[in-house]
Amino acid sequence: MRISIDNVVLLEPATEARTEGHLVIEDGVIREVSSSPVTNAEIRIDGRGKTVIPGLIDCHVHVTAATADFPALRRWSPAYTTVRALDILSAMTRRGFTTVRDAGGADWGLAQAIQEGHAVGPRLRYCGQAISQTGGHGDMREPGDVVHDVCHCAAGLGRIADGVSAVRHACRDEIRRGATHIKIMASGGVSSTTDRIDSTQFSVEELCAAVEEAQAANIYVMAHAYTARAINRALESGIRSIEHGNYLDESSCELFKSNNAFLVPTLATYYALPREGLAAGLHASMVEKIGDTLDKGLQALELAHRSGVSMAYGTDLLGAMQKWQLHEFALRREVVGIGNALRSATSDAAELLCMEGSIGTLAPGACADLLVIDQDPLERPDTLENLQQHLSYVMMDGKIVFERNN
Numbered sequence: 001m002r003i004s005i006d007n008v009v010l011l012e013p014a015t016e017a018r019t020e021g022h023l024v025i026e027d028g029v030i031r032e033v034s035s036s037p038v039t040n041a042e043i044r045i046d047g048r049g050k051t052v053i054p055g056l057i058d059c060h061v062h063v064t065a066a067t068a069d070f071p072a073l074r075r076w077s078p079a080y081t082t083v084r085a086l087d088i089l090s091a092m093t094r095r096g097f098t099t100v101r102d103a104g105g106a107d108w109g110l111a112q113a114i115q116e117g118h119a120v121g122p123r124l125r126y127c128g129q130a131i132s133q134t135g136g137h138g139d140m141r142e143p144g145d146v147v148h149d150v151c152h153c154a155a156g157l158g159r160i161a162d163g164v165s166a167v168r169h170a171c172r173d174e175i176r177r178g179a180t181h182i183k184i185m186a187s188g189g190v191s192s193t194t195d196r197i198d199s200t201q202f203s204v205e206e207l208c209a210a211v212e213e214a215q216a217a218n219i220y221v222m223a224h225a226y227t228a229r230a231i232n233r234a235l236e237s238g239i240r241s242i243e244h245g246n247y248l249d250e251s252s253c254e255l256f257k258s259n260n261a262f263l264v265p266t267l268a269t270y271y272a273l274p275r276e277g278l279a280a281g282l283h284a285s286m287v288e289k290i291g292d293t294l295d296k297g298l299q300a301l302e303l304a305h306r307s308g309v310s311m312a313y314g315t316d317l318l319g320a321m322q323k324w325q326l327h328e329f330a331l332r333r334e335v336v337g338i339g340n341a342l343r344s345a346t347s348d349a350a351e352l353l354c355m356e357g358s359i360g361t362l363a364p365g366a367c368a369d370l371l372v373i374d375q376d377p378l379e380r381p382d383t384l385e386n387l388q389q390h391l392s393y394v395m396m397d398g399k400i401v402f403e404r405n406n
Contacts, residue, residue, distance in 0.1 A: 002026045003398060004038040005372065008047025010362050013054065014347035016339055016378060023052060025368040028398035032364055050392060051376045053342070054360050055098025055122075055369035057349035058325065059264050060243055060314030062157070063088050063124070064105035068273075068318040069281030070157055073105075085110060088322055089121025095325055096387050098369040098396050099123040099349075099359050101181070103222065103243065103316065104130035104138070104157040108178040120401055123369070125353060127222070128174040130183035131167065131210065132158040136201040137185035137224055158185065167206045171213035180353075182214045186223040186239070187230035190273065190286050190293070197293075198247075200230045207237035220354070222264075226293075228252045235259050241352060243314065245304070246270075246297040253307035262352045263309050265301050266316035268328040270294035273321070280319035298335060305336045312352040313345035330385040338381040368398035 003025040010019045010033060022038055024031045066084035067073060073081070085106070092100060099122050106126040113119040132138025138158020161170040171182050186202060188195035195201070202210075207223075214221045215238075222241035223234040228249040231242050235255040241262045245252070248263070256263060270293045277287045304311060313332075315325050332341040350360030358367055372393040377383040383390055394402035 001043065001398065002038075002041050003043045003045070003368075004041035005045045005047045005052060006037060008372070009051045009376065011051050011053050011376060011378065012362050013339070013342045014361065018376075023047070023362075023370075025395075025398045028368055030362060030364055030366050030368050030370075033362075045372065045393065047372060050372050050374055052362065053371050053373065053377065054346045054362055054366075055371055055394065055396065056096045056345045057099045057101075057313060057353070057360055058092070058097050058122075058315055058345070059101045059241075059312040059349050059352055060103050060266050060316045061092070061100045062105050062316070062318060063092075063100065063102055063110065063121075065157075065318045067281040068277060068321070069283075072281065073157070082110065086119050086121070089114065089119065089124075091322065092122050092325065093120055093394055093396075094388065094391075094402050096371050096391055096394055097122045097325070098371075098394065099125070099353070099355075101125040101222075101353060102127065103183050103224075111178075123359070123396065125180040127179050127181050127183040128177050129159040129170075130157050130185060130224070131161050131170045131174075132185040133201050133206075134160055134162050135195060136160075137187065137189040137195055139195075161206075164203075164205050164209045167202070167209045168213055171210050175213065175217045175219070179219065181219050181241075182210055182221045184210050184221055184223050184239070186225040186234045187227060189224060189226070189244075190290055197226050200227075200233060204233060204237055207234060207239065211238035231255075235261055241312075243316070244297070246293050246300050248300045248304065250303070250307070253304055253309050256304070256309040257307070261310070262348075263300075263304050263311045264314040264352070265297055265304075265311065265332075266314045266328075267294060267297050267301065267331040268324045269316040269318070269321070270297055271327060271331060272317060272324045276321050280321050282318070298331070301332065301335050305340065310348060310351070311340075311344050312349040313341075326385050326387050330382075333381055333385075338384070339378055342377060342384065368395055370395050 005023040022034045111124040188199040220240040227247045346360040
């Protein structure tokens with residue numbers, strides 16, 4: 001199938017370069033930008049007055065988290081969980097996201113259904129179950145619970161592994177299930193009942209074991225971590241991607257750079273949780289833990305940006321709060337500018353996912369994951385946070401998966 005998007009402006013986020021012409025797509029891949037109309041296209045899209053950008057990438061989602069009540073998720077039927085996840089995935093596509101990285105809950109089945117065209121949703125990178133120590137951020141038992149029931153096909157965030165051998169086994173098991181990355185809980189968090197945000201989790205030896213197993217499979221580890229102490233331990237252990245990072249410091253920034261690691265701030269969730277967390281199922285005690293995490297996250301974003309830390313776009317939204325996925329742009333652009341915010345959701349995110357050149361770009365040979373919008377987001381900085389109002393088409397692998405009717 002040969003497709004031509006005619007008379008359009010192509011915006012390449014990595015360089016902020018603009019090219020006018022006719023975008024040619026063939027067999028799901030961007031072939032060329034022609035200065036003259038293409039004569040043999042089977043499908044033509046009138047792009048006059050419109051801008052094309054690469055499809056967006058969210059590097060921290062939970063597509064099976066249709067509620068913020070994680071203990072309840074452990075009791076959900078896998079079939080029910082899947083149906084709810086399909087609604088979340090299709091909504092992400094309508095917001096312009098063509099690739100997402102799941103941080104706990106999704107598995108190979110969802111990824112396969114999307115890849116084979118049985119479901120509409122972004123390309124799905126997944127870790128399966130996040131790995132947690134007993135009493136860690138992925139242990140969703142209440143204080144009085146004893147048994148930790150694990151169903152690897154359900155939506156519970158985590159599995160428990162204590163000790164180096166158990167961590168190795170858990171990593172190998174998720175890799176066996178096709179994980180594209182490993183997720184490990186390296187500190188406490190908001191949405192868990194028995195730990196503190198400022199705690200460190202796992203020993204250095206356990207963290208290093210996870211990294212060794214991931215590297216052996218040619219993948220990498222992402223780590224949930226809030227404080228500089230937890231972040232630095234993870235980076236020194238070889239972890240590639242730090243999630244949240246709200247309380248990092250200058251020493252953390254130096255380690256990010258020396259280890260070629262990425263920070264994935266998730267500011268949107270700290271914006272949404274105080275407003276809608278209770279209604280979405282989050283326990284009141286967890287809402288209280290949020291405290292100043294948004295303010296600290298904005299400060300961390302500014303410090304990381306000023307220090308030259310590589311960063312990718314993430315949101316970490318749960319349940320009905322997933323509607324705030326594009327609001328991350330509004331929060332970031334006030335600190336780093338709209339160009340950097342867009343790169344974090346395109347070319348920089350692709351590099352983190354080890355998919356540079358394939359997604360997050362409009363270069364010839366890349367997957368034809370792209371958005372046709374009615375405004376240039378670098379000239380109108382509020383475009384991305386209101387993207388659903390401006391989207392004309394969403395294309396994945398050269399197939400139109402969303403088209404505005406009017």
